[in-house]
Amino acid sequence: MSLDADLIVDRRRMRRKLTFWRVVTVLVAIVAVVGAGLALTGQRGAITGGPGGSIARVNIEGLIRGSRPRVEALDRLSRSSAKAVIVHINSPGGTVSGSEELYDSLTRLRAKKPMVVVVDGLAASGGYIAAMASDRILAQQSAIVGSIGIIFQYPNVTELLKTIGVQVESIKSSPLKAAPSGYEPTSPEVRAAVEAVVKDSYDWFRGLVRDRRQLDPATLQRVSDGRVFTGRQALEFNLIDALGDEQAAIDWLAKEKNVDPKTPVRDYPLSPRFRDFPFLRVATLGLLDAVGLTGLAERFKELGAIQAVERLNLDGLLALWHPPASN
Numbered sequence: 352m353s354l355d356a357d358l359i360v361d362r363r364r365m366r367r368k369l370t371f372w373r374v375v376t377v378l379v380a381i382v383a384v385v386g387a388g389l390a391l392t393g394q395r396g397a398i399t400g401g402p403g404g405s406i407a408r409v410n411i412e413g414l415i416r417g418s419r420p421r422v423e424a425l426d427r428l429s430r431s432s433a434k435a436v437i438v439h440i441n442s443p444g445g446t447v448s449g450s451e452e453l454y455d456s457l458t459r460l461r462a463k464k465p466m467v468v469v470v471d472g473l474a475a476s477g478g479y480i481a482a483m484a485s486d487r488i489l490a491q492q493s494a495i496v497g498s499i500g501i502i503f504q505y506p507n508v509t510e511l512l513k514t515i516g517v518q519v520e521s522i523k524s525s526p527l528k529a530a531p532s533g534y535e536p537t538s539p540e541v542r543a544a545v546e547a548v549v550k551d552s553y554d555w556f557r558g559l560v561r562d563r564r565q566l567d568p569a570t571l572q573r574v575s576d577g578r579v580f581t582g583r584q585a586l587e588f589n590l591i592d593a594l595g596d597e598q599a600a601i602d603w604l605a606k607e608k609n610v611d612p613k614t615p616v617r618d619y620p621l622s623p624r625f626r627d628f629p630f631l632r633v634a635t636l637g638l639l640d641a642v643g644l645t646g647l648a649e650r651f652k653e654l655g656a657i658q659a660v661e662r663l664n665l666d667g668l669l670a671l672w673h674p675p676a677s678n
Contacts, residue, residue, distance in 0.1 A: 406601070406610065407433040407464075407619040415445030415477045417452050424621045425456040429463040433619070435610050436466045437600045438485060444476030447501060447552050453477075454559075457484035465608040467600040470494045470591070475579055479590075480556065483563040487603055489595040490582035496590055499560055500577035501553045503545055507533045564589055 407428055428436065438457065444450060460466060461484055468474075468482045470490035475498035482488050482496075490496055512518065512534065519534035530541040557575050560566065566574070566589060574580070574588050585591045593599065597616070605612040 404432055404434065405615045405617045406435045406437055406604070407431070408597075408616050409436060409438045409619050409621065411438060411440045411442055411453070411478070411481055411621075413442060415442055415453055415481065416449040417446065418449070418622070421621045422452065422456045424619075425460050428619055429460045433464060434614050435604050435608060436460060436464045436619075437597060437604075437616065438466060438468045438481075439471050439597070440468055440474045440478050440482055441471040442475070442478035442481070443473055444478045444480070444498065447477065447556075450477030450480040453481045454484045457481060460484075461486060465604055465610065467603060469595070469597055469600050470496060470582065476500065480559065483559060487593070487600075487607075488591040489593050489599055489603075490585060490591045491596065492582045492594050494582040494585075495579050496582060496585040497574060497579045498577060499556060499575040501549050501556060503549050505531055505533055507531075507537065509534065509536055560590075 409425075409428070457466070466485045466487075468485035468488045470482065470488065471494065472491070473495045474482045474488075474490070475495055479496060479499065521529070521532070521534075523529065526538070526540060527544055531537045531545060557571065560575060561571050570588055574590060580588065580590065582591065582594055586594060593603075601610075601612055601614075601616070604610040
């Protein structure tokens with residue numbers, strides 16, 4: 352009996368040691384992968400040489416939200432020796448506050464460096480707000496531009512709750528607190544309060560378009576009803592300055608800003624984080640599976656999925672465009 356007990360204790364000790372060394376192995380391997388990634392990044396940076404003495408290429412893609420690292424990166428770029436900046440935009444917009452923050456950062460950058468925006472595929476709503484910070488806006492003929500407007504959207508599940516017999520009770524300090532709510536019908540007072548907020552932000556957006564693009568009242572009225580335009584249509588309404596790509600941007604910088612057209616164009620990342628290295632996540636999952644920590648690997652995957660959902664969770668007023676869903 353004593354021998355069996357000693358055997359069980361020894362097995363537990365061995366299991367603990369094995370788990371310990373597995374974890375150590377994973378950590379060492381992750382450090383090695385990170386080191387290799389940073390080394391490769393450093394080599395790439397050495398090849399491109401950074402933005403100094405070149406034209407910096409900045410990419411604005413996807414949903415726009417507030418980002419302190421992006422603000423700081425653009426501020427560093429404004430103090431660099433870059434000769435000019437080409438901003439590529441491919442974004443449907445995002446939050447109004449995030450778009451305004453990006454516009455302000457690009458405006459400060461434009462005050463220090465010649466800047467051209469190239470709309471690769473989409474500069475709608477908040478994406479167009481960002482584009483207007485530039486000295487010049489170029490777009491492909493088939494690009495989507497515009498969607499000048501603000502939206503505040505929320506689901507209302509009142510009828511669904513009635514159907515399943517659920518009632519949400521709330522005690523408020525005032526009728527407009529935490530309103531609108533998806534758990535109760537929207538009262539006229541709540542709707543009026545939200546509409547006032549939307550209208551105020553919309554007036555700011557329209558005023559920005561009017562001043563930056565120098566539109567007369569009739570044209571402003573026509574382009575600010577929320578619709579989108581192709582690049583060719585946007586040119587007709589003066590929402591952009593010309594049709595073209597990055598080469599056209601370089602040609603304009605050479606002609607109007609005396610930038611040598613042979614100046615190299617080099618990428619300037621706005622968020623040089625480990626999330627920019629997708630191989631790191633794949634390598635980590637593979638290592639965890641390889642050493643038998645499958646449960647931890649699954650948890651790692653779950654956390655990644657949760658973070659992806661959180662990135663898509665945009666709160667507040669939106670300057671955002673998306674194609675309508677089919678019926």
